[in-house]
Amino acid sequence: MSAPGIEIKDLTLRFGSREIFSRLNVEIRGGEWVSLLGASGCGKTSLLRIIAGLVAPTAGTVTASDGRPLADRLAWMGQRDLLYPWLTVRENVALGARLRGEKVDGEKVMGLLAKVGLADYADARPDALSGGMRQRAALARTLYEDRDLVLMDEPFSALDAITRTRVQTLAAELLAERTVLLVTHDPLEACRLSHRLLVLAPPSGIDDTHALTGKPPRRPEDPTLLASQARLLHQLTGANP
Numbered sequence: 001m002s003a004p005g006i007e008i009k010d011l012t013l014r015f016g017s018r019e020i021f022s023r024l025n026v027e028i029r030g031g032e033w034v035s036l037l038g039a040s041g042c043g044k045t046s047l048l049r050i051i052a053g054l055v056a057p058t059a060g061t062v063t064a065s066d067g068r069p070l071a072d073r074l075a076w077m078g079q080r081d082l083l084y085p086w087l088t089v090r091e092n093v094a095l096g097a098r099l100r101g102e103k104v105d106g107e108k109v110m111g112l113l114a115k116v117g118l119a120d121y122a123d124a125r126p127d128a129l130s131g132g133m134r135q136r137a138a139l140a141r142t143l144y145e146d147r148d149l150v151l152m153d154e155p156f157s158a159l160d161a162i163t164r165t166r167v168q169t170l171a172a173e174l175l176a177e178r179t180v181l182l183v184t185h186d187p188l189e190a191c192r193l194s195h196r197l198l199v200l201a202p203p204s205g206i207d208d209t210h211a212l213t214g215k216p217p218r219r220p221e222d223p224t225l226l227a228s229q230a231r232l233l234h235q236l237t238g239a240n241p
């Protein structure tokens, strides 16, 4: 599988007279995991929604690097897991296929549930699961969709630190080779999981000067990880933590 990149050109978004961002230019390479950071309200979710085709930009374009349409190759994972409470875990994972009227591949569903450690919960309802288990079920659903491009909007932010670290590692392993754009508020998460960081800071635009070395997912004790996290915190707080 060779996942395409995402090319964002001169992207401007206004809501009424309010400019959220203006003339953003970003290139995300195929197979790259990029984290997007920035203050609340700076337009991160809106940028993801534009890429997903859910919001029309005021100006500018978002295209796939291979020139084919993006929409049917995208998966979305949000802060809330959006599992349907009346469906079992197994049914939630295969929901996309069912909605499209496709035959559900039961073996694939069970294989993915085993990978995320939920094989024993296939027939449970979501409200019988912990927050971390629900997010793992949502991850299995994202993987069932088998999309080349994955947009994630703070998917791990509601989890406790230990569960979050485990689910992050799992996501990094299972989504390797895909093109991933992750919105996060957590500098450690961004530095652990990404090839590259983007900081959205209107009106100047996107800062992509923060360098990361080595390959994600980085181990928690990796000294370069701690140094990157410190630099990123400095940048996000205006060198004034």
Ligand SMILES: Nc1ncnc2c1ncn2[C@@H]1O[C@H](COP(=O)(O)OP(=O)(O)O)[C@@H](O)[C@H]1O
Pocket: 015, 020, 038, 039, 040, 041, 042, 043, 044, 045, 046, 047
């Ligand atoms: N549909 C909308 N109509 C008007 N304003 C919106 C809409 N969606 C988002 N906004 C505003 O745009 C700004 C950016 O929102 P958002 O993209 O959610 O920011 P972030 O995800 O970075 O916190 C916020 O001030 C928000 O209130």
Ligand SMILES: [Mg+2]
Pocket: 044, 045, 046, 153
């Ligand atoms: Mg947001």
